[in-house]
Structures are given as C-alpha cells and as structure tokens.
Amino acid sequence: MLRRPSSQRRTRTKEDIELLLVPILDTFVTLIAFLLAATSLLSVTLIDTPVPVVSATPPEIKQKPLSLTIKIELDRFVLSSPFNRIRKQNIDRVGDDQDFVKLHDALLAIKGKYPYEKQIVLMPSPTMEYEDIVKVMDASRRIEEGDPSLYVKEAVKDEFGEEIRDKSGSVVQEDRIVTDLFPEVVFGNILGGA
Amino acid sequence: MARVIRRRKSRHTLKKQFSLQLTSLMDALMIIVVFLLKAYGISAMGVVHTDSLQLPTSTAPEAVGEGLVVIVAKDKIYVDAEPVLEFLIDYDQDGNVTEGGSKFQLPGSEIGSALSILPVFDALKKKRDDFEILASRTDKPEAAMKKWSGDIIIQADKEVPYELLRKIMYTAGLVGFNRFRLTVEKMVE
Numbered sequence: 001m002l003r004r005p006s007s008q009r010r011t012r013t014k015e016d017i018e019l020l021l022v023p024i025l026d027t028f029v030t031l032i033a034f035l036l037a038a039t040s041l042l043s044v045t046l047i048d049t050p051v052p053v054v055s056a057t058p059p060e061i062k063q064k065p066l067s068l069t070i071k072i073e074l075d076r077f078v079l080s081s082p083f084n085r086i087r088k089q090n091i092d093r094v095g096d097d098q099d100f101v102k103l104h105d106a107l108l109a110i111k112g113k114y115p116y117e118k119q120i121v122l123m124p125s126p127t128m129e130y131e132d133i134v135k136v137m138d139a140s141r142r143i144e145e146g147d148p149s150l151y152v153k154e155a156v157k158d159e160f161g162e163e164i165r166d167k168s169g170s171v172v173q174e175d176r177i178v179t180d181l182f183p184e185v186v187f188g189n190i191l192g193g194a
Numbered sequence: 195m196a197r198v199i200r201r202r203k204s205r206h207t208l209k210k211q212f213s214l215q216l217t218s219l220m221d222a223l224m225i226i227v228v229f230l231l232k233a234y235g236i237s238a239m240g241v242v243h244t245d246s247l248q249l250p251t252s253t254a255p256e257a258v259g260e261g262l263v264v265i266v267a268k269d270k271i272y273v274d275a276e277p278v279l280e281f282l283i284d285y286d287q288d289g290n291v292t293e294g295g296s297k298f299q300l301p302g303s304e305i306g307s308a309l310s311i312l313p314v315f316d317a318l319k320k321k322r323d324d325f326e327i328l329a330s331r332t333d334k335p336e337a338a339m340k341k342w343s344g345d346i347i348i349q350a351d352k353e354v355p356y357e358l359l360r361k362i363m364y365t366a367g368l369v370g371f372n373r374f375r376l377t378v379e380k381m382v383e
Contacts, residue, residue, distance in 0.1 A: 021216040028223040035230035043380040044249065046257045046347065051363070051372045126357035130350050131250040134378055138253045190363050
C-alpha cells in the first residue's frame with residue numbers, strides 16, 4: 001500500500017543526520033599550524049604620546065595650567081611646574097638606580113592637590129636610556145594597590161547622560177575614586193632644549 | 195566450540211561501524227583558533243623579538259593599534275620593515291662587536307641636522323607622498339586625505355638613548371606624523 005507523501009516526509013526526518021566534521025577538522029588543524037607559525041606569543045602594548053604643538057597665539061585660560069614637568073637627569077629627577085604651581089623637588093638617585101618609589105610618592109602627593117590633572121611633561125636628558133624613560137612613565141601612570149585612595153567630585157547623570165539637579169537647581173555630585181595618576185605623557189624637549 | 199563462537203563474535207565486532215565524537219574536539223580547536231587569532235592580531239604590529247631589538251618592559255595597559263612602524267634596532271633603523279640607516283659599530287680585530295664600544299652612532303654629520311635624520315625623513319616623506327597619491331586617485335580626494343591618521347609606531351631597543359629617539363620623533367613630526375605610539379613588552383603582573 002502506498003503511503004501518503006506527508007507520512008513519507010515524516011519518516012525521513014526521523015533518520016539520524018551525521019555531520020561530516022572531518023574536512024572541517026582538517027581545515028582547523030591547517031589553520032592552527034599556520035597561526036602558530038605566524039604568531040608571536042610575545043605580549044606587547046603601546047604607550048601613546050602626542051607631538052607637542054607650538055602655538056603662536058596664547059590659549060585663553062582662566063587659570064595657569066599645572067604642566068607638571070619631570071626632568072630626568074642621570075643622577076636625579078626634578079619635579080617642577082613652569083607656572084610655579086608646585087614647589088620644585090629633587091629626587092636623588094639611590095645607589096645604582098633612580099628612586100622610582102620616591103618619585104611615585106611625590107607624584108601621588110601632587111595628584112592629591114590636583115586630582116583632575118592627567119598630563120605629565122617628560123624632559124629626559126639626551127643620554128638617558130629608553131628603558132629608564134619607560135620606567136618613569138610606569139611610575140607616573142596609575143595609583144597602585146596600597147597607595148592612599150583619592151576621590152574627586154563628579155556630577156551624577158541619568159540614563160540619558162543628562163546631569164541630575166536637586167530642587168535648588170544645583171548639580172548633584174558624588175565621590176568617584178581616582179585610579180589614574182598622570183597617564184598622558186608628552187615629551188617636552190622634542191624640539192630641542194635641555 | 196567456544197573458541198569458534200568467540201572468533202565469530204570478534205569478527206562481528208570488527209564489522210561494526212564506529213563513529214568518533216568530534217564535537218568536543220571541534221570545540222577545543224575552536225578555542226585554540228580564537229586565542230591564536232587574538233595573538234596574531236597583536237603580532238600584526240610586526241614585533242620581532244631578536245638580539246638586536248629588545249623592547250623595554252612596562253606595566254602599561256594592553257593596547258593595539260595601527261600606524262607606520264619605525265624600528266630602532268641595535269644595528270639599523272627600519273621604516274616599514276625596510277632598512278634606511280645603519281649605525282656605526284666598533285669591531286675588534288676578529289670582527290666581533292667591541293664590548294663597551296659606541297652604540298647607536300649615526301654615520302657622519304651629513305646624515306641630517308642637529309635634530310633630524312635625513313634618511314629617516316626621506317623614507318617617511320615617501321610614505322606620506324604615497325598616501326597622498328593614493329588619496330588623490332579616489333573619487334573624493336579631500337575625504338580620503340582626511341583619513342591620514344599621522345600615527346607612528348616606534349619599536350625601539352631598550353638601550354636606545356633619548357637623543358636618538360628625540361631625533362626620530364622630531365623628524366616624524368616634520369613629515370606630519372603627530373602621534374607616537376611607543377611599543378613596549380607587557381610586564382607579567
């Protein structure tokens with residue numbers, strides 16, 4: 001007796017379907033071999049630094065910027081601000097190495113006074129090795145575990161990104177923990193100078 | 195009799211079709227491929243760790259990016275993987291590199307001004323010119339020209355003196371590169 005076509009279809013779907021995974025497996029093995037050969041397992045990262053721009057017209061600012069500058073000399077660090085916003089500090093070398101711990105502590109103290117500042121100007125001496133400059137950047141990048149916590153006041157925003165205001169009309173603020181120290185690095189003597 | 199039955203049974207077993215469960219193996223391979231593809235993306239920055247190029251280590255957060263790669267190795271400067279300048283290296287009588295000899299010494303004063311390096315300037319200028327020619331041949335040249343990022347990835351050996359780095363950055367700035375991306379090896383925390 002002939003079956004109805006609909007019942008025939010139903011019978012066919014009940015059959016086990018086996019995917020042919022072997023060719024895909026072959027492709028994967030080839031891909032892995034290629035990637036292993038082409039990939040460097042070295043973990044690298046990038047530190048961005050913009051070119052300092054020389055402007056002919058002075059910027060219109062209400063307050064003089066901090067422009068925290070670290071002069072990296074062979075025997076010491078000199079922390080200063082061209083607008084005398086901070087007291088000039090010398091951090092001398094300890095033994096064969098520069099004192100990166102003391103530098104970090106000094107920067108932390110400055111960050112406490114100027115929590116919204118993010119930029120630092122580096123002025124290494126010409127003979128300073130690149131590795132030592134990177135170490136200075138590391139010491140000035142972020143607040144480490146064990147460092148005292150710093151907070152800044154930040155406006156509270158709603159889900160649309162609008163600032164929330166209280167009944168009197170003033171912006172509602174909350175404390176935000178500061179995690180970065182001075183992550184933005186600029187070389188101050190690219191155009192010459194000491 | 196028993197032996198005959200066993201033989202028949204074993205023959206029967208051999209004839210049975212068996213299929214490997216490849217799904218879990220496929221899962222594992224897929225994870226490996228994803229991991230390798232991620233690492234391949236980082237290596238696309240073209241970092242080659244050799245004796246003549248040892249990057250400094252840093253605690254900087256992970257970041258990848260694109261740009262024209264300038265390599266400052268112990269013996270040469272490369273722009274986009276092409277050597278453009280070879281440093282003067284002191285060799286002893288046997289032809290080995292003298293220990294404590296001069297490092298990263300530029301060959302001659304005619305190599306550029308006090309702040310720039312002429313061969314590096316020429317190579318970078320050529321790259322910029324190539325970009326501008328390509329941009330001018332598009333349908334919207336002005337829009338294409340705006341895509342100039344001006345990013346330069348500097349892969350310098352950890353012993354490179356700042357004076358040389360400064361010259362390279364100044365030279366790049368003259369050509370129109372306005373952001374330097376210093377490549378460092380990520381420190382294992």
